[in-house]
Structures are given as C-alpha cells and as structure tokens.
Amino acid sequence: MQRFCSIILAILLAVFSTVYGCPPSEMEALLAFKAALHEPHLGIFDSWTGTDCCHNWYGVSCDAESHQVADINLRGESEDPIFERAHRTGFMTGFISPEICRLTRLSSITIADWKGITGEIPKCITTLSFLRILDLIGNKISGEIPADIGKLKRLTVLNIADNQISGRIPASLTGLSSLMHLDLRNNKISGPIPRKFGRLQMLSRALLSGNQISGRIPGSISHIYRLADLDLSMNNLSGVIPRSLGKMAVLATLNLDCNKISGSIPTTLLTSSIGNLNLSRNALEGKIPDVFGSRSYFMVIDLAYNKLSGPIPRTLAAASYIGHLDLSYNHLCGRIPAGEPFDHLDASSFTHNDCLCGKPLRTC
Structure with a gap:
C-alpha cells in the first residue's frame, strides 16, 4: 500500500509540475548548469530559486504548452536594468556544463559576451534537435566545433565568434540546411573551407575572418543565392578569386583582405552588385x-x-559613386584621372606606386 501511495504521489507531482511549472528534471539540469558558472558582480542567478524555473528565472523562458525550457538567454552586454544599475558589463567564469543537454526542447542558447567562460562546446549539444540559435560570442571557449554539428537541421544562427576555438570547420557543417547566419570570426580555426560549403543554401552572412583558414576559396560558395555578406579576411587563403563570386545575385560585401590570394582581379567583381570590396x-x-x-x-x-x-x-x-578608394602600395603608373571620384581623395589613396602622377600627387 505504501509503495502504491508513493507511485501515486510521484505521478501527481509530475502532473502538477507539467501543468503549473517546469519539470523537476529540467530544474535540476538548470541548477547543474548554473553550478558550473561563477558570476560575481551582477547576481543574475539570484533569481534562480523556487520550484518553477519557468517564471522569473533570469534569462530562462519555457514553452507555453509543454512548460519545458525553450530558451536560455544570458548576455554579458545588455541594456537590462541589472547592468545599468551596476554600471558595468558582465563577467563570468566557469564552463558550459553538458547538463544543458538534458533540456531537450531548447530552441535557443545564448551565453554571450561574458569574457571569462572557458572549456569546450559540449559535444552533446548536437542532440538538441529543436535548437535554432547557438550564440556563444565573446568568451574564452576552446576546443573544436563538434564534428557532427550538421545534425542540427533547424539551426539558423551559429555564432561562436571571439573565442579560442581551434581545429577545422567540420564537413558536417555544410549539412545545416536552415543556417542563415554563420559567425566564426576571431578564433584559431585552421584547415580549408569545406569544398561543399555551397550546400548552405539559406545562408545570408558568412563571417570567417581572423582565423588561420588555408587553401583555396571554394567555387561552390557562388551557389549560395541568398549570400549578401562574405568575410574571409585575415586568414591564410591562397589561390585565385573564383570568377563566379562576381555573378552572385545579392552579394553586397566581399572582404578578402590580408590573405595570400594571387592571380588577377576578376572583371566580374567590378561589374557585380558588390558595393563593399576589400582585396587589400x-x-x-x-x-x-x-x-x-x-x-x-x-x-x-x-x-x-x-x-x-x-x-x-x-x-x-x-x-x-565611389566613397572610399585605396590603390596605394602597388605598381601603378600613369596619370591620375581628373574629376569625380578622384577630386575628393587625398594622396594616401595613391601613395607608394611606381610612377603615378597628377593631383593629389606630384604634377605630371
């Protein structure tokens, strides 16, 4: 009889938590996640008390029907009153506990701009099949991008910029068929851009600058019809610029500066929709x-x-219209044309060439 009553009580508790608050297992997972982090100044975790993590737990929101945790939104740089009262941005140490993967209905994880969070991206994060946003920008996270990241078929945003991520871009990343925003800037990522990068058909921004990426620019990138912003600057890329990049329908910004790219400038780049072009x-x-x-x-x-x-x-x-033009430090020769846009440019746009002359340089 006592065992029967215990079973009934457990069922009632489960029903009560499902109807009126988050499941106990989800609360346990959140508290284990919290235990791996240390935030000494703002007290953002002070609200993580009581038996219902779906109400008034800072940065946590739940699905209205299932009452399971749907979003974790913790930003170290925010306009939230907590930050305004403290007159400071956030600082947090510790690591992202794999316990976060017990929150199986997570749609977004934002743990951004805390500056001191270390450790790796939990590999189990690729089991969160409902995940749409993964934003870990501005920490000190190391290790590699999980090899099977491509399992996250609903992922639309992957932002791990400004960390210490190393290793290669996994080939499986090209399987993120819903990905719209990819930001891997300022890490230690090496190796080539995956040859099938062009499979990311929903991608509108690809920001990969400030890494150690090598090899050639894959021509398949030009198959991404929606791509408007491509930044591959400050890497170790070599080879020639694919002519097909200049035939992309909506590409507006192309930054390839600070690489080892050779060959000539494709004519297509200068007759395209690109309005911000940096090949320096x-x-x-x-x-x-x-x-x-x-x-x-x-x-x-x-x-x-x-x-x-x-x-x-x-x-x-x-x-x-040409707003900013810089042709300095080349081997150009001859007279600088008169009129716009040349009349509003200063000498620094033309300096250190073999034999350029005319205004604003020396008279021919």
Whole structure:
C-alpha cells in the first residue's frame, strides 16, 4: 500500500509540475548548469530559486504548452536594468556544463559576451534537435566545433565568434540546411573551407575572418543565392578569386583582405552588385579591369598592398559613386584621372606606386 501511495504521489507531482511549472528534471539540469558558472558582480542567478524555473528565472523562458525550457538567454552586454544599475558589463567564469543537454526542447542558447567562460562546446549539444540559435560570442571557449554539428537541421544562427576555438570547420557543417547566419570570426580555426560549403543554401552572412583558414576559396560558395555578406579576411587563403563570386545575385560585401590570394582581379567583381570590396594585402597582379560605368556604385574599393600594375582605369570617372578608394602600395603608373571620384581623395589613396602622377600627387 505504501509503495502504491508513493507511485501515486510521484505521478501527481509530475502532473502538477507539467501543468503549473517546469519539470523537476529540467530544474535540476538548470541548477547543474548554473553550478558550473561563477558570476560575481551582477547576481543574475539570484533569481534562480523556487520550484518553477519557468517564471522569473533570469534569462530562462519555457514553452507555453509543454512548460519545458525553450530558451536560455544570458548576455554579458545588455541594456537590462541589472547592468545599468551596476554600471558595468558582465563577467563570468566557469564552463558550459553538458547538463544543458538534458533540456531537450531548447530552441535557443545564448551565453554571450561574458569574457571569462572557458572549456569546450559540449559535444552533446548536437542532440538538441529543436535548437535554432547557438550564440556563444565573446568568451574564452576552446576546443573544436563538434564534428557532427550538421545534425542540427533547424539551426539558423551559429555564432561562436571571439573565442579560442581551434581545429577545422567540420564537413558536417555544410549539412545545416536552415543556417542563415554563420559567425566564426576571431578564433584559431585552421584547415580549408569545406569544398561543399555551397550546400548552405539559406545562408545570408558568412563571417570567417581572423582565423588561420588555408587553401583555396571554394567555387561552390557562388551557389549560395541568398549570400549578401562574405568575410574571409585575415586568414591564410591562397589561390585565385573564383570568377563566379562576381555573378552572385545579392552579394553586397566581399572582404578578402590580408590573405595570400594571387592571380588577377576578376572583371566580374567590378561589374557585380558588390558595393563593399576589400582585396587589400594580398598578392594580386595584373591590371585593374577598366570596366566601370554609370551603374558602378561602391562604398569601398580597397586594392592596397598588392602587385597591381598599369594605369588607373579611366572608366572609374564614370562610376555613379565611389566613397572610399585605396590603390596605394602597388605598381601603378600613369596619370591620375581628373574629376569625380578622384577630386575628393587625398594622396594616401595613391601613395607608394611606381610612377603615378597628377593631383593629389606630384604634377605630371
């Protein structure tokens, strides 16, 4: 009889927690997650008390129907009153406990800008099949991107920038068929960009700068119809620029600066929809294609620190707008064209070339 009563009590408790609050197992997982972290200044975990983690637990929200934890949103840089009262940004140490993987209905995990969180991305995170957002920017997380990250078919945002992540970009990452925003900037990632990167058909931003990525730029990137922002700067990329990048429908920003890219500038890049183009600090050679016209609109064209030769294209004067132009530190020669955009540029845009002359440099 006593055993029967215990079973009934357990069932009633489970029903009560399901209807009125988060399941005890989820609360236990959250408390184990909290135990691995230390936040000494703001007291953001002070609210993590009581038996219902779905109400008034800072940064935690639950699904309205299942009452299971759906979101963890902890940002170390926020406009929340907690930060305003403290007159400081957040600082947190510790690591992300694998206990977080017990929260099987998680849709988003944001543990960002805490500056002191170390350890690795828990490998079990790839079992969270409902996960849409993983944002761990601005910590000191190390280790590698989980090899089977591609299992997260619902993932739309993967942001692990400004950490100490090493290793290669896993081939399985190209299986993230819903991914729209990829930010791997400022880590220690090495090896090549996966050859099948172009499978990321929903991707609109790919930010991979400030790593040690090597090899060639995969031509398959040009198959990503929605891609508007591609930043591969400050890596060890080599080879030539694929001509197909200039044929992408919505690519507006292309940053390839500070690599080891060689060959010539594809004509397609200068007749495309790209409005911010930075190819500086590479080993590009040959002439700058003379293909500008009334439809050319550039906020930035930076070709500095290359091996470009020949004259400045005269058709640049026909462009509808060029905000910033830098051709310095090349082997250009001849007269700088007169008129716009050249009239508003200073000498630093043309300095350290073989034999350029004309305003704003020396008279020809």
